[in-house]
Amino acid sequence: MNSTPTNLIDFLVNQANGVKGLADLNLPSVPPQYTQPLQARLDPTKIVPQESIPIIDFSNWDDPDVQDSIFDAATKWGFFQVVNHEIPFKVVDDLKAAVHSFFELPAEEKKCLKENSPPEVVRLATSFSPHAESVLEWKDYLQLVYASEEKIRAYWPAICRDQALEYMKHAEALIRKLLKVLLKKLNVKELDKEREQTLMGAMILAFNYYPACPDPEVVAGVGPHSDISSITVLLQDDIGGLYVRGSDGDSWIYVPPVEGALVINIGDVLQIMSNGRYKSIEHRVVANRSKTRISLPIFVNPPPDTVIGPLSEVLENGDEPKYKQVLYSDYFKYFFSKPHDGKKTIEFAMI
Numbered sequence: 104m105n106s107t108p109t110n111l112i113d114f115l116v117n118q119a120n121g122v123k124g125l126a127d128l129n130l131p132s133v134p135p136q137y138t139q140p141l142q143a144r145l146d147p148t149k150i151v152p153q154e155s156i157p158i159i160d161f162s163n164w165d166d167p168d169v170q171d172s173i174f175d176a177a178t179k180w181g182f183f184q185v186v187n188h189e190i191p192f193k194v195v196d197d198l199k200a201a202v203h204s205f206f207e208l209p210a211e212e213k214k215c216l217k218e219n220s221p222p223e224v225v226r227l228a229t230s231f232s233p234h235a236e237s238v239l240e241w242k243d244y245l246q247l248v249y250a251s252e253e254k255i256r257a258y259w260p261a262i263c264r265d266q267a268l269e270y271m272k273h274a275e276a277l278i279r280k281l282l283k284v285l286l287k288k289l290n291v292k293e294l295d296k297e298r299e300q301t302l303m304g305a306m307i308l309a310f311n312y313y314p315a316c317p318d319p320e321v322v323a324g325v326g327p328h329s330d331i332s333s334i335t336v337l338l339q340d341d342i343g344g345l346y347v348r349g350s351d352g353d354s355w356i357y358v359p360p361v362e363g364a365l366v367i368n369i370g371d372v373l374q375i376m377s378n379g380r381y382k383s384i385e386h387r388v389v390a391n392r393s394k395t396r397i398s399l400p401i402f403v404n405p406p407p408d409t410v411i412g413p414l415s416e417v418l419e420n421g422d423e424p425k426y427k428q429v430l431y432s433d434y435f436k437y438f439f440s441k442p443h444d445g446k447k448t449i450e451f452a453m454i
């Protein structure tokens with residue numbers, strides 16, 4: 104029978120086996136390094152099955168009701184799903200297949216990729232921040248920074264490069280449309296080049312890979328956190344596992360996979376820029392006992408050297424600023440310096 108590798112971090116990180124390599128050992132239970140303390144596990148009694156986040160149909164984009172629904176969802180829920188968003192099914196399906204092909208590569212090839220990838224373009228990792236976590240998360244991920252075409256050609260892995268690039272080209276148009284509406288509702292007349300750069304100047308496509316897990320109740324796929332993006336555009340497969348915090352701050356709401364849908368959520372950057380009008384809601388992922396799940400978030404971020412703070416337009420009516428001006432690289436370095444910890448990262452920017 105297989106047993107847990109003696110030096111687990113070396114096996115996971117240095118040898119690039121990841122949690123996929125661990126799951127492939129078919130261990131009867133997860134190693135203790137993955138066992139979350141009781142209070143950190145999702146309590147099934149806290150799930151409210153009768154609640155759900157809105158699903159918005161983008162077919163009639165020019166209808167003011169559609170734009171009102173986006174505003175309502177961003178202020179009340181911070182999360183919504185969109186259907187009929189015009190990204191072709193084939194582009195999405197080809198990308199999902201390429202993600203599986205990538206993670207099924209032998210560990211040797213992944214190790215070689217890790218060793219030869221500059222982290223500002225490609226980052227292959229496991230868990231969240233293993234150097235900062237006392238309990239690991241049951242997830243591997245590949246981050247592809249939407250950099251120049253030259254860097255993409257040089258460094259994105261060939262096995263998924265064309266599919267990822269095609270998807271990003273389509274998604275970019277959707278992201279611009281969403282940001283335009285979200286800003287218009289904050290009295291920002293125009294998404295000019297400078298504002299566009301602030302909100303979406305550094306985009307990252309991540310491939311999250313959650314292998315089937317013998318003890319899904321005790322591990323975290325991803326622990327409770329809010330995203331540090333402006334917005335996140337998430338493509339999930341049909342397995343399910345994502346939960347968002349209910350408005351009472353205590354319950355959890357399941358986000359069911361919907362055929363052809365993308366999940367959109369407001370990140371901390373837009374919560375800060377909107378002075379709290381838009382909500383960056385806590386969410387978490389539960390692993391699956393029998394099936395591997397993938398999800399593909401696009402983290403739509405400001406460039407690292409951007410200063411973020413409440414927009415002048417949202418303070419025009421005399422509202423007091425709730426957040427200070429912070430350098431985005433300070434913000435995300437703080438995020439990565441500790442384990443996922445719910446909504447606590449935003450305290451870094453609070454006045």
Ligand SMILES: COc1cc(/C=C/C(=O)SCCNC(=O)CCNC(=O)[C@H](O)C(C)(C)COP(=O)(O)OP(=O)(O)OC[C@H]2O[C@@H](n3cnc4c(N)ncnc43)[C@H](O)[C@@H]2OP(=O)(O)O)ccc1O
Nearest residue numbers: 222223224226230231232248307328332402404407435439
């Ligand atoms: C919720 O779960 C998540 C969320 C995310 C979120 C992803 C983002 O949106 S990150 C936004 C930041 N922008 C980038 O990552 C752009 C690409 N990266 C870079 O250009 C550089 O890495 C840098 C961000 C400018 C930082 O460079 P540097 O100052 O040299 O610092 P590093 O040595 O690279 O980082 C130190 C340490 O922090 C961790 N870390 C930094 N960036 C990331 C990252 N993007 N993803 C994961 N971890 C990061 C990491 O532990 C670094 O140590 P290493 O020894 O591993 O390099 C992502 C994942 C989730 O699960």
Ligand SMILES: O=C(O)CCC(=O)C(=O)O
Nearest residue numbers: 311325339345388398400
């Ligand atoms: O896998 C998911 O559904 C969500 C992942 C997530 O929250 C993240 O990567 O930030």
Ligand SMILES: [Fe+2]
Nearest residue numbers: 328329330386
């Ligand atoms: Fe997230």
